[in-house]
Amino acid sequence: MNDQPTSTFTEDSTYTIKQAAGLSGLSEDTIRYYEKISLLPSPDRTGGGHRAYRQTNIEQMRLIVCLKKTGMPLEEMKPFLSAELENTESHPELYALMLEHRERILGQIESLQQVVSVIDQRLSAGVTMVPACSTNEEKSD
Amino acid sequence: MNDQPTSTFTEDSTYTIKQAAGLSGLSEDTIRYYEKISLLPSPDRTGGGHRAYRQTNIEQMRLIVCLKKTGMPLEEMKPFLSAELENTESHPELYALMLEHRERILGQIESLQQVVSVIDQRLSAGVTMVPACSTNEEKSD
DNA sequence: TCTTGACCTGGAGTTGACTCCAGGTTTTAT
DNA sequence: ATAAAACCTGGAGTCAACTCCAGGTCAAGA
Numbered sequence: 001m002n003d004q005p006t007s008t009f010t011e012d013s014t015y016t017i018k019q020a021a022g023l024s025g026l027s028e029d030t031i032r033y034y035e036k037i038s039l040l041p042s043p044d045r046t047g048g049g050h051r052a053y054r055q056t057n058i059e060q061m062r063l064i065v066c067l068k069k070t071g072m073p074l075e076e077m078k079p080f081l082s083a084e085l086e087n088t089e090s091h092p093e094l095y096a097l098m099l100e101h102r103e104r105i106l107g108q109i110e111s112l113q114q115v116v117s118v119i120d121q122r123l124s125a126g127v128t129m130v131p132a133c134s135t136n137e138e139k140s141d
Numbered sequence: 142m143n144d145q146p147t148s149t150f151t152e153d154s155t156y157t158i159k160q161a162a163g164l165s166g167l168s169e170d171t172i173r174y175y176e177k178i179s180l181l182p183s184p185d186r187t188g189g190g191h192r193a194y195r196q197t198n199i200e201q202m203r204l205i206v207c208l209k210k211t212g213m214p215l216e217e218m219k220p221f222l223s224a225e226l227e228n229t230e231s232h233p234e235l236y237a238l239m240l241e242h243r244e245r246i247l248g249q250i251e252s253l254q255q256v257v258s259v260i261d262q263r264l265s266a267g268v269t270m271v272p273a274c275s276t277n278e279e280k281s282d
Numbered sequence: 283t284c285t286t287g288a289c290c291t292g293g294a295g296t297t298g299a300c301t302c303c304a305g306g307t308t309t310t311a312t
Numbered sequence: 313a314t315a316a317a318a319c320c321t322g323g324a325g326t327c328a329a330c331t332c333c334a335g336g337t338c339a340a341g342a
Contacts, residue, residue: 066256108210284342292335293334308318
């Protein structure tokens, strides 16, 4: 009901799992699940053992929601998130990974745009016509 | 190894399931599975009961591959494919569905573009910053 | 003809991504 | 102080989307 953080000082304010869920769009169970599979880091705990999330955690969750919409499997998201707080330049292998992901996503955008144009064609004429749709699956057996 | 259709005349040429798999990027098992769940229509059979696919079937498969890349669940694809050969104007409810899907896909494209810009920011500076990423999940409890 | 590879069906098994308890502890509002 | 709400863990259950047999039939080349 109230998604305001606990503290008034933005610096060290924390959120309960329920607030985090409300702010990210994930469910509480899902957040715990993501922690279990190490997609999200284990957050700090209160004296009683309750999870206390920070703003950066919320942002990570939002990034996950964002990537999920694009159909990316959770495993593939890990490098994105583990590098979240790091300087990219100090991780050359992650740099390459990012570039790779960037290309893949551009390909996905292209796929989607082609789907849109298929729809548009059907909407305007009821025509059957499927374009190549960037078939980057090359088979050779 | 040979993805050429059986007949020389393009009109009524057919493909084996293996050829269809090669041309579409799906596996043979997956094609049979899609038929079982009625995502793909039951194709004609040869005298001996082997599946014989036509060009339109191949195109349907390619459309599925295309939509799959965008993370669309198989159930949601059905209206797309069942209307494949029909005149859209005669199905007003499908028309609305198409428009709806179109909007959703445009939203996905936006999401993806934001992911690309997140990546670009990280590539250029190692900065942590996650944009809103079109949070169309409105929570109110 | 006959062997080999491709195909068939039906069903079991797998993986990813949750979702839902049960039974207990902590926090918060009155 | 105490009841209700929120949280905890561990584990079982679910659903989509495959994938992989087993045990048999069909097709094409030597």
